[in-house]
Amino acid sequence: MKAIKTAVVGASGYTGAELLRLLLMHPAAELVCVTSRQYEGEPLEKVFPRFRGVQGSQLEFTAPSADTIAAAGAEVAFLALPHGVAAEYAIALLEKGIRVIDLSADFRLNSAEVYEEFYGHPHPAPELLDEAVYGLPELKGRSEAIKSAKLVASPGCYPTSIITPLVPLLEKGLIDPASIVTCSMSGVSGAGKTGNVLFSYCEANESVRAYGVPKHRHLSEIEQELSIAAGQAVQISFTPHLVPAHNGICTTTSATLTGDADAIGAALEEAYGGSDFVRLLGKGQPADTKNVTRTNFLDIGWDYDPRTGRVLLLSAEDNLGKGAASQAVQSMNLMFELSATEGLQNI
Template sequence: MKRVKIAVIGASGYTGLELLRLLLTHPHAELVCVTSRQNAGRKIGELFPRFTGAESADLKFIDPEPEAIAATGAEVAFLALPHGVAAGYASSLLEKGLRIIDLSADFRLEDPEVYKEFYGDDHPAPELLKEAVYGLPEVRRDAIPSARLIAAPGCYPTSISLPLIPLLREKLIDPSSIVTCSMSGVSGAGKKADLSLLFCECNESARAYGVPKHRHLSEIEQELGKAAGEKVVMSFTPHLIPVHNGICTTTSAKLTGTPEEVNAALETAYADEHFVRLLGKGGCADTKNVTGTNFIDIGWEYDERTGRVLLLSAEDNLGKGAGGQAVQNFNILCGFSETAGLQNF
């Protein structure tokens, strides 16, 4: 089978590194372009010695200029760039015939006014918002193969939305009662110089941040609202914990159905999904079982005292929450097996 020529734009960050790890050994991907202004001219194997010996380890980073990217023959570009920056590259590369999988937040929201509310600026390419497909494979699989522009979901939204969507669709919980707390590894903040992210600031410590209105809340409420068929406003509190990667999420909501229906809804939605592992009633998801993979583990419990259902999930924020899910989208987009390049445990 012909291999698809791939570009990774912003390949030197933590998400870019995860994309390289997956794509360098992907059976149907040929890496032809990696970009980084800071590391232009250096080889992949030089910057990341772990990849020494890989087929494309000698590929050199180039400046992220759309003309130079297109000249490499790349057919699909992964954008591992900050929000506000990715949109410009998406617009330019779409004009040059590339298909885009964007890992930033630039195309996840359908309403440019919501984008401005949560991200503080006017949307840089509002004309593309209606075209973008929200790339949550277990929910939007049918729309992905024909897409030119895929918006890969955020890490927190994936860990929160997948457990909740089946219950909201079946009207088993009260949408107004949803409360979520998540804990994430430090890599979720990206590779940047920030005093609060230094080892001595994070190690042996845990703290909430982004309260009361973390940016991912906009994306979460949008997708949950679609599942519920009504506007969803919820409470979400993220926490930083002293691990490199991994997200552990606990969500509770008032149960309007029965515990048996909760289990049935999750089984119906995900029993045949390779990357969703259902732990059943009483199953507590653990990040150690998902880091380095594209799996999300989901367990649940019912609290009879409060009448609330507890949804317990764990994923790798760089895997199912970013690079792994982006590759899953790539596989669907190109007609490959959904597990290609992702069969790691």
């Protein structure tokens, strides 16, 4: 098997480090370029001692440059960069014929106007929005689109946990789109490596708090994908919370039932019964983050409350895994005609 030559741009953050771990151990991938201005010239194994002794861990960080990435022979580049910054690298890499998997928000939205509304500045490359594929492989038709894509916009962590269980129910008209309320809890790594004191150990430990209310940026892509599924504009109430854990997301979503309660499980089974990475727990079974951390699995349970007439959807994932790095690697597998599970079957 010919190894896929890969690059990681912005490889020193939490998501970047998880990408490195997955790609170093991936049987069909070869890391040929990793970038970090902070650690330029330093080998991976020095910056991340956990990688010592692993083949490829002597590779040195370089300053980010499309020319350098192309000279290394990269066929695909993962962009683990902030929104607004990723787009400039995506443009340059695509021009050099390198396929791009962007983990920022720069290409997740179909509308440049919505991007500006939620991210506070004009879209840096609106001409690429029609070309980008929203990389949630479990959605209908997305795996095929990802296979031929030159630019994949890997979904946000919260959206993956919210969109996946809701889409089959919206497609079948089983819930009222106007009634959707969701609450998510995320580990502190979701904020990335930051100097913000609110995400420091002493502030986050032994504490739970809401943030990003009432209009978290991820609402934009959540509502976009739910609107596609429902065939009408959908707006939801979404409240994220920070919890004192390193990684993991637990989401509870509720909506008013408009169909038959017995059809809920059947709709989820029809959509994901053959999925490699969505595990259906069944009725009355809450999802637990301890069962999905450091994996690419998304666990979904559900229930129905006859007192309120509301459906409960209960999901859990690793925000650095299925919510970021491992989902991006899943897209790489599809783009290069590998099994979706290649290098991702860790439990």
